[in-house]
Amino acid sequence: xxxxxxxxxxxxxxxxxxxxxxxxxxxxxxxxxxxxxxxxxxxxxxxxxxxxxxxxxxxxxxxxxxxxxxxxxxxxxxxxxxxxxxxxxxxxxxxxxxxxxxxxxxxxxxxxxxxxxxxxxxxxxxxxxxxxxxxxxxxxxxxxxxxxxxxxxxx
Numbered sequence: 001x002x003x004x005x006x007x008x009x010x011x012x013x014x015x016x017x018x019x020x021x022x023x024x025x026x027x028x029x030x031x032x033x034x035x036x037x038x039x040x041x042x043x044x045x046x047x048x049x050x051x052x053x054x055x056x057x058x059x060x061x062x063x064x065x066x067x068x069x070x071x072x073x074x075x076x077x078x079x080x081x082x083x084x085x086x087x088x089x090x091x092x093x094x095x096x097x098x099x100x101x102x103x104x105x106x107x108x109x110x111x112x113x114x115x116x117x118x119x120x121x122x123x124x125x126x127x128x129x130x131x132x133x134x135x136x137x138x139x140x141x142x143x144x145x146x147x148x149x150x151x152x153x154x155x
Contacts, residue, residue: 038062038069039077046083054085093127114143121149 002008012019033039045061046053053061055075062069078084114120120143128135139151 035073035077038067038073039081041065041067042074042077042083043081046078051084051086052088057085112143117142117144118149119143 002011008022009019012022041062042058045058049057055071055078058078059069059071059074062074108120112120112122122141122143123138126137128137133155136154137151138154140149141147142149
């Protein structure tokens with residue numbers, strides 16, 4: 001008799017399942033998970049890095065911690081546990097689209113070398129994305145010897 005008061009042989013014939021298959025599956029359910037420690041380490045790494053690590057980085061972290069495991073096994077275990085890395089989308093640069101103003105005339109005409117100092121000076125803005133926020137660098141270069149005359153940093 002099985003739970004519910006039904007005979008096992010009647011259930012197996014109805015389900016068209018062999019007795020050996022039933023007992024094999026029952027034994028598999030009772031087996032200890034051989035990847036229990038590895039799954040715990042994967043879960044700890046994943047939560048420790050706030051879900052940003054995928055299977056590749058977790059595999060490297062496990063190797064650094066002394067575990068010798070294949071990256072495909074890490075990927076398979078993460079899929080079984082439902083762990084997915086959070087994908088960070090890179091934002092496209094969007095400059096200010098307000099009133100632009102007048103377009104300056106092209107006085108340089110791609111002739112950047114100068115005959116004397118301070119004859120031609122150039123500037124540009126470079127954006128650095130840091131964890132604390134964005135940082136902007138604007139150097140002023142001399143066309144004579146490509147020396148940085150001045151620079152400005154701002155947030």
